[in-house]
Amino acid sequence: LTKTAIGDGALTLAPRTATPAYRWLCSELRAAILEGRLRPGTRLPATRDLALTYRLSRGTVVAAFEQMKAEGYVTGRQGSGTYVNTTLPDALLSVARPPRSPRRGEPSPPQAPRHLSAIGRRVRAFPAGASGPARAFRANQPALDLFPTTLWAQVASRCLRRTSADLLRGGSPLGHKPLRQAVADYLGASRGVRCTVEQVAIVSGVQEALDLVGRLVLDPGDRVCMENPGYIGAALAFDALGARVCGLPLDDEGMVLPGARQRGARLAYVTPAHQFPVGTSMSLARRLALLEWARKSGALLFEDDYDSEYRYSGLPLPALQGLDRHGLVVFAGSFSKVLFPSLRLAYLVIPVDLVDRVAAIKSAASRYQPLLDQAVLCEFITEGHFGRHVRRMRESYGARLAVLLESARKQLAGLLAVSPVEAGLQTVGWLERDIDGVTAAAAAARRNLEVIPLSRYARPPIAREGLLLGFAAVDVPEIQRGVRELAMALTRNS
Numbered sequence: 001l002t003k004t005a006i007g008d009g010a011l012t013l014a015p016r017t018a019t020p021a022y023r024w025l026c027s028e029l030r031a032a033i034l035e036g037r038l039r040p041g042t043r044l045p046a047t048r049d050l051a052l053t054y055r056l057s058r059g060t061v062v063a064a065f066e067q068m069k070a071e072g073y074v075t076g077r078q079g080s081g082t083y084v085n086t087t088l089p090d091a092l093l094s095v096a097r098p099p100r101s102p103r104r105g106e107p108s109p110p111q112a113p114r115h116l117s118a119i120g121r122r123v124r125a126f127p128a129g130a131s132g133p134a135r136a137f138r139a140n141q142p143a144l145d146l147f148p149t150t151l152w153a154q155v156a157s158r159c160l161r162r163t164s165a166d167l168l169r170g171g172s173p174l175g176h177k178p179l180r181q182a183v184a185d186y187l188g189a190s191r192g193v194r195c196t197v198e199q200v201a202i203v204s205g206v207q208e209a210l211d212l213v214g215r216l217v218l219d220p221g222d223r224v225c226m227e228n229p230g231y232i233g234a235a236l237a238f239d240a241l242g243a244r245v246c247g248l249p250l251d252d253e254g255m256v257l258p259g260a261r262q263r264g265a266r267l268a269y270v271t272p273a274h275q276f277p278v279g280t281s282m283s284l285a286r287r288l289a290l291l292e293w294a295r296k297s298g299a300l301l302f303e304d305d306y307d308s309e310y311r312y313s314g315l316p317l318p319a320l321q322g323l324d325r326h327g328l329v330v331f332a333g334s335f336s337k338v339l340f341p342s343l344r345l346a347y348l349v350i351p352v353d354l355v356d357r358v359a360a361i362k363s364a365a366s367r368y369q370p371l372l373d374q375a376v377l378c379e380f381i382t383e384g385h386f387g388r389h390v391r392r393m394r395e396s397y398g399a400r401l402a403v404l405l406e407s408a409r410k411q412l413a414g415l416l417a418v419s420p421v422e423a424g425l426q427t428v429g430w431l432e433r434d435i436d437g438v439t440a441a442a443a444a445a446r447r448n449l450e451v452i453p454l455s456r457y458a459r460p461p462i463a464r465e466g467l468l469l470g471f472a473a474v475d476v477p478e479i480q481r482g483v484r485e486l487a488m489a490l491t492r493n494s
């Protein structure tokens with residue numbers, strides 16, 4: 001015995017939305033069938049009754065029923081009733097249903113608790129970056145308004161027009177060979193990195209590099225050393241893997257060496273060219289000592305060379321990787337700071353014996369980076385645009401840094417000692433009065449400024465309170481406004 005849907009009370013449709021009546025009715029009927037409110041074999045109400053109940057034209061209901069028949073949800077002929085199909089294909093029943101909030105009075109269906117892996121429970125999201133137009137002193141961002149977008153678009157469209165079937169087909173997990181070659185040449189000439197093209201891998205940002213390398217060498221519970229304060233992205237990646245992250249303090253020469261408490265560490269993450277976030281360069285003596293520690297302990301060193309293209313004075317210290325004779329260093333650099341962050345392209349230089357392992361883990365995770373993006377970047381580098389852009393930005397950022405240092409010297413004396421960094425896109429201001437970084441940043445935000453308390457990058461206890469000040473993303477007048485406002489914010493709150 002079949003009951004009609006309306007007689008059964010099963011066909012209670014959600015109130016009509018702005019959707020056209022026909023589409024609304026189809027979607028409600030589908031949902032009622034897929035959610036089991038209209039059981040197989042149930043007779044649908046007569047088109048006339050449905051039209052009356054829901055104030056629809058009869059033609060709309062007939063058309064909706066015809067559509068349901070065409071999709072295989074219902075069967076029947078005009079005049080002899082329309083029934084929910086008794087043999088609904090499995091594929092139909094497993095179609096993802098749009099989430100629907102329970103109607104009033106309707107019990108929510110019982111749900112088994114969701115199982116999550118240890119990583120699934122542990123992983124934390126990368127903190128959302130600042131959004132909206134840049135204000136003084138946005139950190140971690142290049143001058144996006146100075147990026148040559150038109151030029152990039154020209155290179156990209158030329159590249160796309162010439163795309164070969166090979167490029168459309170796919171590529172190696174390690175990336176587009178011509179781009180790997182361009183990166184190897186660039187790193188050899190400008191960073192003193194010693195590698196062949198085979199050792200270069202193209203990845204989706206230093207963030208992916210941290211995850212890939214971490215998964216290659218870390219098991220849950222393993223120790224990994226990093227600078228304290230240090231890069232949040234590295235700590236996130238290693239924490240997610242269940243590693244024990246040991247923050248090591250900094251002195252004038254860079255991160256202090258791991259000691260007995262870090263015995264057995266498998267990995268050490270460092271930013272030798274320009275320590276993140278404090279900005280010091282690791283001394284040659286400390287680099288050699290770190291390499292020696294890695295050689296003796298069997299640990300791998302992860303060298304993050306994230307923004308060393310921008311050096312304003314002094315000689316750039318060649319990469320730690322260039323001093324390594326034993327395959328102890330994985331070297332990573334990113335195009336996020338030199339070009340723009342949403343490009344999501346970065347490179348890894350891998351010790352020879354790890355190349356196949358990196359290729360395997362990269363291919364298991366995402367096969368390879370989008371090839372067309374890599375081809376565009378490759379052209380941008382090989383045609384000389386990359387070098388020109390770096391030189392132009394170095395000039396602009398150098399001028400912006402000089403204004404920041406000079407204005408701070410005059411207006412922030414006794415409040416904030418701004419560190420005269422030699423490289424990068426940001427510097428640190430050390431708080432000189434009895435005010436902590438979080439309070440100072442909140443006071444600055446009330447004056448439309450963006451500063452980041454250094455404590456955000458530190459595992460407690462923090463040795464010294466300070467603020468991270470970006471100088472690359474905004475122009476000179478905004479830096480001058482920033483210093484004036486910051487002076488007022490710190491005076492009133494200390």
Ligand SMILES: Cc1ncc(COP(=O)(O)O)c(C=O)c1O
Nearest residue numbers: 140205206207231276306334336
């Ligand atoms: C220390 C450090 N490393 C690397 C990066 C770049 O990361 P990604 O290449 O994932 O954008 C940043 C960006 O803020 C950084 O601050």
